[in-house]
Amino acid sequence: MNSFYRSILHDIFPREGSQYAADVDAMVLLLTGLCIFVFLGIMATLLVFSIRYRKKNQRTDVPNRSSNTWLEVTWTIGPLIIFVGFFSFTLGSYLKAEIPPDNAREMFVVGKQWMWKFQHEEGPRELNEIHLPMGGPVRLVMISEDVIHSLYLPDFRIKQDVLPGRYTQLWFTPERKGVFTIHCAEFCGTDHSRMDAKVTVMDPLEFDNWLKSVSTNSTLVDRGRILFESHGCVSCHNSDTIDQAPSLADSYGKTVKLDNGDAITIDENYLRESILDPQAKKRAGYRPIMPAYARVFSESEVIALLAFLKSYSSHRLEIDSKREPGESQ
Template structure:
């Protein structure tokens, strides 16, 4: 609810997923109302029928009542609950199942604000502009304590943790401005750690991006850092190779020195930069220094984005 709106039972629903969640919500309320109604009705019926002194029969129930009816209602409720579980799980899976080519937006939470960065480097604080009808994936991390990124209009809420990426996917289909909250108590100004998400038509989003002051492409920033921090010195060294080639690394499986493999996802790239000794690539000496404390979460996002975009164009990046 925005400040100027009057009371509404539910916040606006701005995605197919949000409407699906509302169906689950109303479905569960419906089922609960039916069950409560049934229990109350039986309570009253029996209370009156078998009140003390009433002539109603009190003998044993016939056999079929205690067997068939007992089995019948147990099985029926079991299936009802399996159906509810399936419906809710299917809906949840659509929020974590990745669309093929989502717009990836980075979110850094800190006491007490949300820092947002678009792929082309446009930054904003406590506001998230997204295009309508485009799958969006938020990759999120916290700089300090646990926060939670809550978008009621999209019915999604995901904890944002220090030291670990979490993500949230959605496709908003209704333009407008909706609330954004932190849903994890994170200190004295927690209540103010919020803002809004603005869903715009695709063309308008592009125009909005273009109108933002001099942003530098995230991968480009990463490329610069890669040289500045000396990564290029090892990773793009010609001839004698001291460090693995990073081209095409993202999404591939990496052989580790201690045996075993690991998929090179965003978390792996981040760990490789901060704790290189933890998972050493097979065939290489553990000479890579840790960049813990040297690079900020924003910079790590840039580096990770650069490595993800990197397809082996080595000449351009070496100096």
């Protein structure tokens, strides 16, 4: 009998691909238990009243008391305390799930009607499937080329909308080997229900082998550097022309001043916007001479540029050029 219940639970709860998924399930079980308890309490009261006070004959006495302030206050404050308590109790795990760790492996995702494109930093691109090493945190940086999509990983209990025009992120730690499914959860047109992808979680060693077997000639950073040079970005953004254009070496993650006085932290969205529309948020102290690249780069190219800019430092550059193409870090 016990195994019967377990199999039902097994069917209801999708696989737990990570510790976080198990945490969410525990939270759901707790809340379900709480709700069933209160629900049965209310229904039992309804039932008892319905039977005890069912109509026997025409009643003549109308009770003059039809309110009780203490009772009302109790059942106002009571639920409020329980609700706020549960809110606070669960907030921590949510915040943990929202803020990615620094050491996360980065993957770029481009959503498009009706496919998912994945880009490894090491260079390989995948369509409608990704391979990931088990055990390490992964951060997905996602953007859409057309409408809003939503990358949904039921087995990891996470999803995030994928927007056109700006990056959103999602991170998780695959802690279980196997093949998992990605669904698109935001309605996106004709083949919305077929916009699936496969996640293959492998042993780190196995993963390295897989990576070698599909490795390309250039890493994502290499591709970004080529774009950076071939489109002439380097002619202004270099250490010799610092008065014309800000040097981009070591700039990622720094906080800089804008010409309207605001401060901004250089992140992926700011870099992307500044490439496509440099005038939108201008750095203080520079003339508006950079042309807009909105119609020049595709999303994949912007991603390559970002990967390059994030790693762009005089120090890293030397190391990078010495590295074998396709070698993983």
